[in-house]
Amino acid sequence: MNKSNELFEKAVKVIPGGVNSPVRAFGSVNMNPIFIRNAKGSYIYDVDGKKYIDYISSWGPMIFGHCDEELNKVAINALEKGVSYGVPSDVEVEMAEIITQAYKGCEMVRMVNSGTEATMSAIRVARGYTGKDKIIKFEGCYHGHSDCLLVKSGSGTLTFNVQTSPGVPVDTVKHTLVCEYNNIDSVKETIEKNKGEIACIIIEPVPGNMGVVAPNIEFMRELRKITEDNNIVLIYDEVITGFRLSYGGAAELFDIVPDMVCFGKIIGGGLPVGAYGGKSEIMSMVSPVGKVYQAGTLSGNPLAMSMGIAVLNRLKNNQKLYIELENKAKKLEEGFKSNIELSGVKAVVSRYKSMLSLFFTDREVNGYSDVVTSDTEKYAKYFQSMLKSEILLPPAQYEVMFMNATLSDKDIEYTIKANLKAFMELSKY
Numbered sequence: 001m002n003k004s005n006e007l008f009e010k011a012v013k014v015i016p017g018g019v020n021s022p023v024r025a026f027g028s029v030n031m032n033p034i035f036i037r038n039a040k041g042s043y044i045y046d047v048d049g050k051k052y053i054d055y056i057s058s059w060g061p062m063i064f065g066h067c068d069e070e071l072n073k074v075a076i077n078a079l080e081k082g083v084s085y086g087v088p089s090d091v092e093v094e095m096a097e098i099i100t101q102a103y104k105g106c107e108m109v110r111m112v113n114s115g116t117e118a119t120m121s122a123i124r125v126a127r128g129y130t131g132k133d134k135i136i137k138f139e140g141c142y143h144g145h146s147d148c149l150l151v152k153s154g155s156g157t158l159t160f161n162v163q164t165s166p167g168v169p170v171d172t173v174k175h176t177l178v179c180e181y182n183n184i185d186s187v188k189e190t191i192e193k194n195k196g197e198i199a200c201i202i203i204e205p206v207p208g209n210m211g212v213v214a215p216n217i218e219f220m221r222e223l224r225k226i227t228e229d230n231n232i233v234l235i236y237d238e239v240i241t242g243f244r245l246s247y248g249g250a251a252e253l254f255d256i257v258p259d260m261v262c263f264g265k266i267i268g269g270g271l272p273v274g275a276y277g278g279k280s281e282i283m284s285m286v287s288p289v290g291k292v293y294q295a296g297t298l299s300g301n302p303l304a305m306s307m308g309i310a311v312l313n314r315l316k317n318n319q320k321l322y323i324e325l326e327n328k329a330k331k332l333e334e335g336f337k338s339n340i341e342l343s344g345v346k347a348v349v350s351r352y353k354s355m356l357s358l359f360f361t362d363r364e365v366n367g368y369s370d371v372v373t374s375d376t377e378k379y380a381k382y383f384q385s386m387l388k389s390e391i392l393l394p395p396a397q398y399e400v401m402f403m404n405a406t407l408s409d410k411d412i413e414y415t416i417k418a419n420l421k422a423f424m425e426l427s428k429y
């Protein structure tokens with residue numbers, strides 16, 4: 001038995017499913033997880049010494065690759081100043097200034113410890129601000145695991161078929177209404193049926209948690225207009241897309257300003273972090289200025305702030321990097337598409353900027369109803385074949401392949417070759 005399996009045997013006895021987040025269990029790709037020993041640049045190494053090209057990138061934060069020397073120095077320097085204070089520090093102010101300058105409409109920001117906390121808190125603030133209870137989310141969009149958002153959700157909930165989780169009281173989710181992404185009529189109907197009762201609409205501006213679905217810009221514009229017309233707070237959940245698609249997030253690409261925004265992942269440089277922000281008028285509802293309570297022992301942690309600041313400073317005005325990340329994804333897309341033709345495998349590549357997913361379906365991917373036609377058993381076989389070729393993809397269909405700055409042309413060319421090999425094997429089934 002290899003070391004990963006040995007660790008997994010021990011892990012399942014003391015951790016539910018052997019993992020600290022469900023998708024990591026590799027359950028939907030029909031195998032046991034690999035356990036990681038270390039990572040460097042675009043590569044990740046398991047405890048058995050196998051090396052993989054890493055397309056998980058810790059689910060987004062590692063935009064400069066693993067173990068970047070400059071960022072490591074920042075972490076060590078911060079560590080030497082103390083791990084956590086529980087009273088305000090200079091780096092919290094610096095971080096807030098960076099985020100508010102980077103993101104249009106985000107005039108004030110509050111730091112939290114995860115994307116889940118960010119979206120949960122943003123919803124509470126939007127409800128407090130509007131005095132209304134109902135919220136709208138979109139089927140297949142995932143906003144973390146807070147109760148009111150675990151409804152027809154994405155990511156692991158979709159993978160493991162627990163989109164509406166047991167343990168969440170029906171009373172808690174009775175205010176959560178669900179619409180269809182990229183379908184403005186579904187939003188109009190829901191608003192009409194619940195006139196004057198909807199506090200906010202939360203959306204992944206570019207969904208990554210049902211795999212990638214490219215946004216219809218007209219849908220995004222209409223969503224902005226309809227929320228303005230109906231006094232509904234529009235919340236962009238940019239936990240994945242923030243500082244990844246562009247420095248100003250998806251909002252900058254769309255040239256749309258939401259009322260509130262949520263961040264996570266990249267802004268902590270790989271350390272646990274989240275943030276929510278928006279117009280001053282809305283954020284002034286937050287305690288201690290306003291009465292909407294939200295707090296956190298480790299919020300604004302100096303280590304996470306220092307790492308995040310260093311990452312954001314390197315991303316600022318770095319248009320070259322954003323173009324390079326997109327070019328890497330584009331190159332993979334072209335290679336995969338050509339392999340689809342060569343192998344005759346029924347698959348489509350869905351890409352938006354540097355976000356990329358592969359679905360085993362022949363339907364064009366425009367929304368949730370398309371992604372769920374993907375053959376997830378085929379994805380499992382595909383994943384296993386790629387892993388044998390030393391490429392680590394997300395171990396579930398409804399996720400994103402994340403690009404990082406250290407992925408080389410050689411890595412990408414090798415990935416395309418491995419992809420053809422995997423497709424050729426799949427074409428026999």
Ligand SMILES: Cc1ncc(COP(=O)(O)O)c(C=O)c1O
Binds near residue numbers: 144
């Ligand atoms: C769009 C989005 N929102 C929220 C979350 C929740 O973030 P976290 O896992 O840090 O709680 C995630 C990822 O998990 C996400 O992808």
Ligand SMILES: N[C@H](C=O)CCC(=O)O
Binds near residue numbers: 024059142
């Ligand atoms: N899709 C999730 C984040 O974007 C995957 C991370 C997790 O839940 O473990």
